[in-house]
Amino acid sequence: MKSEMMIGRRFEGKVAIVTGSTQGIGFGIAHRLGSEGAAVVISSRRQKNVDEAVEKLKSEGIDVLGVVCHVSNAQQRKTMIDTTVKKYGKIDVVVSNVAVNPSNDPILKTKESVLDKLWETNVKASILILKDAAPYMPKGSSVVLISSVTGYCPEAPMSMYGVTKTAILGLTKALAEEMAPNQIRVNCVAPGIVPTQFASFLATDEKVRKALVNRTLLKRLGTSQDMASAAAFLASDESSYITGETLVVAGGVRSRL
Numbered sequence: 576m577k578s579e580m581m582i583g584r585r586f587e588g589k590v591a592i593v594t595g596s597t598q599g600i601g602f603g604i605a606h607r608l609g610s611e612g613a614a615v616v617i618s619s620r621r622q623k624n625v626d627e628a629v630e631k632l633k634s635e636g637i638d639v640l641g642v643v644c645h646v647s648n649a650q651q652r653k654t655m656i657d658t659t660v661k662k663y664g665k666i667d668v669v670v671s672n673v674a675v676n677p678s679n680d681p682i683l684k685t686k687e688s689v690l691d692k693l694w695e696t697n698v699k700a701s702i703l704i705l706k707d708a709a710p711y712m713p714k715g716s717s718v719v720l721i722s723s724v725t726g727y728c729p730e731a732p733m734s735m736y737g738v739t740k741t742a743i744l745g746l747t748k749a750l751a752e753e754m755a756p757n758q759i760r761v762n763c764v765a766p767g768i769v770p771t772q773f774a775s776f777l778a779t780d781e782k783v784r785k786a787l788v789n790r791t792l793l794k795r796l797g798t799s800q801d802m803a804s805a806a807a808f809l810a811s812d813e814s815s816y817i818t819g820e821t822l823v824v825a826g827g828v829r830s831r832l
Contacts, residue, residue: 585811587612590663592655594618594646594704595673597628599771600721603799604670604806609637611807613668616659618644646673646700647692656707666711668810671701672721674739679732690735697739701746714758717810720747721802722765724825740765744821751819760818762809767825769797792827 591608595601597619609615609632617632619625622643629641640662644655659666675696678689701720722743729737747763754761768787788794805824808814823830 584612585807585813586668589613589667590616590659590665591668591670591810592616592618592659592666592704592708593670593672594644594700596670597621597624600766600769600799600802601670601672602628603803604672605639606632606635606637607800607803607807608668608670608810609639610635611811614638614640614663616640616642616655618642618655620645646704647695649703652700652704652707656704656711660711665713666708667713667716668719669705669708669712669716670719670721670806670810671704673697673700674721674723674736676733676736678735680735681731682735682738685735693735693739697736698742698746701743705750709754709757709759712757712759715812715815716759717814718750718754718759718761719806719809720750720761720763721806722747722763722821724765724767724823724828724830726765727823727830747821748819755818760809760814762814762817762819763821764802764805764809765821765823765825765830766802767791767797767823767828769799769802771799790828791825795826797824797826 586608591613593601593605596605596617605615605617617628625641625643629639632639642655642658644651677692678685720743723740725733725737726740726744747761751761788796801824805822
């Protein structure tokens with residue numbers, strides 16, 4: 576925590592929405608932005624998770640608003656935006672972090688319903704959230720999309736998940752051009768493997784974990800704090816001349832299309 580506080584309060588007076596932010600990478604990003612002065616709006620599909628995360632952030636003096644939001648639910652998305660604007664009057668930062676991976680089947684054996692869920696949650700929801708949020712984002716605002724290093728080379732057992740994350744790389748560039756006239760920047764973080772609950776199945780087996788570590792140049796897996804540092808940089812004014820770019824945070828894992 577000390578290293579976070581030493582950076583200063585780059586987000587003083589800012590309002591940040593972070594989706595999928597009650598645990599893992601999303602919570603780490605919300606914590607980082609809040610620690611640097613932002614009022615943070617966190618969300619999850621489950622009220623219990625929202626309440627627990629709000630309690631943790633409030634205990635550290637962070638201004639936080641918790642909202643139940645399934646990003647594929649239009650009414651819940653609207654409620655999240657409306658509640659944020661009603662309380663804070665604006666939205667300075669949007670971090671779209673929510674993603675799912677409901678199947679590890681090969682792409683051609685993946686059920687159509689699963690393909691729909693991957694598209695709806697991992698790609699379409701980011702577009703729709705920004706569609707709702709954009710009218711309340713002043714000049715100088717920032718969007719950070721969360722992709723994955725798997726987006727550069729989708730591999731089993733997460734091939735289709737990786738393909739949706741490839742789409743986020745393209746979406747970043749397209750939205751950066753579209754939102755630039757309003758002086759809103761759009762960038763992306765592509766995390767490597769972080770052993771959160773979402774990716775725990777990849778890191779619980781010692782052989783698998785060792786293989787993943789050996790693919791990195793730095794010989795370790797990433798942490799939520801690593802990803803939060805990258806997201807905070809891209810969301811801050813320190814990256815005011817950066818837009819349409821993806822920052823790979825994967826310890827040196829190869830990441831070229």
